[in-house]
Amino acid sequence: MSIDSFLNHVAKNGGMSFSNNFLVAIEGAPVPMPGELSQGDALSFMCDEAQLPNVNTATGSINGLYSGLGNLDYPHTRVFTELQLGFMLDANLSILKFLNGWFNNIFSDEGSGPNRVTRLAYRDNYAADIKITKTENGPDSTTQRQPITYVMEKAYPYAIDAIPLQFGSSQITKVTAQFKYQRHYTIDRDVLNVADKARIQNTSLKVNPRKSNLDKAQSDTGNLDLTNPYGIKLPVA
Secondary structure: OHHHHHHHHHHHHHOOOOOEEEEEEEEOOOOOOOOOOOOHHHHHHHHHHHOOOOOEEEEEEEEEOOOOOOOEEEEEEEEOOEEEEEEEEEOHHHHHHHHHHHHHEEEEEOOOOOOOEEEEEOOOOOOOEEEEEEEEEOOOOOEEEEEEEEEEEEEEEEEEEOOOOOOOOHHHOOEEEEEEEOOEEEEEOOOOOOOOHHHHHHOOOOOHHHHHHHHHHHHHHHHHHHOOOOOOOOOOO
């Protein structure tokens, strides 16, 4: 494959993906988000680190299936590992309060003094769904193209990492939380079918026939930042 054909292939699939464009949402959290921001806005703006979860498999082994083969591994269970999310904190520490409230909702103390007991809540009362959507720049929005969404079912924060504080240069305070979940699945979308594809094509037909071909090519690829993706020579203005 030549470089030109490779670049043409990348262009037809919407260009390259960049890791600094994603959205995080939590549905069904047992506690509200403190402050004036809604939970969705707070997570969208404050979450600056996330991972699309990996896929793993637990395997067993069988011996003697074929003569001279030895041990043969076979898969028997899907394994879902934990998830890590990192958040920037405002002066009200809204995300930290939200995570602490969620964690405290898992356990509850009863009684007083040294003989008080800790009870565990039912999982349905503290688990929530976490959605991580990988987004790409689109014609109308920086998150318009959304090729895939990972949905983590019945997730909960099992650990909130320590937050370092120190004198010195000013840095944004951040908190990182570890989540476990029951399982995840994905929602796949075609990023080439952007919402304003028809609008771009209709508008371009009224301008310049040769330039309209470029606009159509760019809208077909889903990436309007490309220049001349199909090798069209535009007239010099």
